[in-house]
Amino acid sequence: GKIEGKVSWIEGKHGTALKFDDNGTGIIKVDIDPKLNFGDDFSVVFWAKTTQVRAKNADWWMGGWIINKDLGGQEDVNDWDIANVNGHLVFVTGNPENDKDDLLVSTDPIDDGKWHHYALSRVKTSGLNTLYVDGVKNISEEKGPGFHVSNQTAMTIGGHPNGAAHAFAGALDDMAIFTRVITEDEINTIIKGWAVEPTEKLATTWAQLKHL
Secondary structure (H helix, E strand, C coil), rough: EEEEECCCCEEECCEEEEEEECCCEEEEEEEECCCCCCCCEEEEEEEEECCCCCCCCCCCHHHHEEECCCCCCCCCCCCCCEEECCCEEEEEEECCCCCEEEEEEEECCCCCCCCCEEEEEEEECCCCCEECCCCEEEEEEEEECCCCCCCCCCEEECCCCCCCHHHEEEEEEEEEEECCCCCHHHHHHCCCCCCCCCEEECCCCCHHHCCC
């Protein structure tokens, strides 16, 4: 993965964090990697801080994209995204059965300008999508049971290659991806800054980026 455009380094939750602007001038681009084409369960964790309120009274894709693994409006696809939509965190998973996106929306706003920890997971067989905020379960719903979200598109962090229309404004820190569902205990271990058992944890770019 690599930084493209203007992304700033600021004081983070643990060390330094990456700050993105809503003008879409900078993103992180992760090259196409088969390890990111999930055929089964997975989890994503990260810290975020934002005051952005975007896509009010509009469709989710006009929000600020935190992670983009989307196939760009194609129907009958398997893809996923995480976005800040109208000040709420939205976990998007494509549902090829009904040609639409299934949305898991945080019950509380995320735009208070403070650091919060987010952990999202998906169980393929049941379609159970779950969000934890600061180590506490926020919402859990079944979305598209049996569907994987595997695709061959590149991943971006902090926005979309098309620029400002989907830019996330805020800071991100300590992002990690697991090809399994991590437990609540593991989530709270991560929040404390401690390492968890690396079983099925992908070698994400975060540590590498911090050493650039």
